Amino acid sequence: MSAAPKHDIFQAIADPTRRKILRLLADKKLPVTAISKHFPMSRTAVSKHLRILLESKLVSVEKSGREKLYKLQPEALLELKHWLSFFEQFWDNKISMLKHFVENEEAGNLNLIIPKSNEESKDS
């Protein structure tokens, strides 16, 4: 036994409930009971979703007294990001190309200058 993940990240985020859980955990660590307040289903059901998120490393858990605090582990989304980056190459917009470059250089030799925007940015 060991790291055979059983649930990959793509499966993990396929379910809307699980995506919403991830959003909730972005704010702060939460125990199961608190999380399940946000859903029209039993605590046990939410618990099962959390197990899947755990298996795919999207959350971690930490015991605190009689509670178990679940915490977002956003780094796990890197795999998804990487997968996406392959396709960005095909959608023909300069910004995406820039980002693709940044992705692959991974914090290499890149200078960035962000001007202090004293002008309101008009969208479009």
Add this chain to the structure above:
Amino acid sequence: MSAAPKHDIFQAIADPTRRKILRLLADKKLPVTAISKHFPMSRTAVSKHLRILLESKLVSVEKSGREKLYKLQPEALLELKHWLSFFEQFWDNKISMLKHFVENEEAGNLNLIIPKSNEESKDS
């Protein structure tokens, strides 16, 4: 009728077969039979996967004689990208923050200077 999607993009990419199909279509338009050559399952099964990809707008189809050519529609992945960008905010690396900025400014007031890299980038 109409755009009630039934299959969202998250579900669509949850299946490994469908992800592989997307990769194949990145190279070029292909008919079902050609695609199914790459998989240990029936053409009909692949056809069903394609229907799901169609429903989520990840591919489009174009009739050509007796064939139907399936084509990648990478823009559909924007939704995924957008979803991801929310979480990048939480993963603490400067590059990701940069990309988050780029994302939200949408080609706004940003100066980028990419030096001609005469030095090999050592991955740390």
Add this chain to the structure above:
DNA sequence: TTGACACGAAACCAAAAGGTTTCATATACT
């Protein structure tokens, strides 16, 4: 030490997902 709370495991169930085979239809080839 007794009771209340927080939690996951187990057994169960209905519906959805992912396959199969068979069949009908449209197009192309000769």
Add this chain to the structure above:
DNA sequence: AGTATATGAAACCTTTTGGTTTCGTGTCAA
């Protein structure tokens, strides 16, 4: 005209998924 190719629809089957309820265990508070 007649045969071969390309495809999707239909009916069917099995496994997985997402939910339920019930129960046992650990922890905290009196």
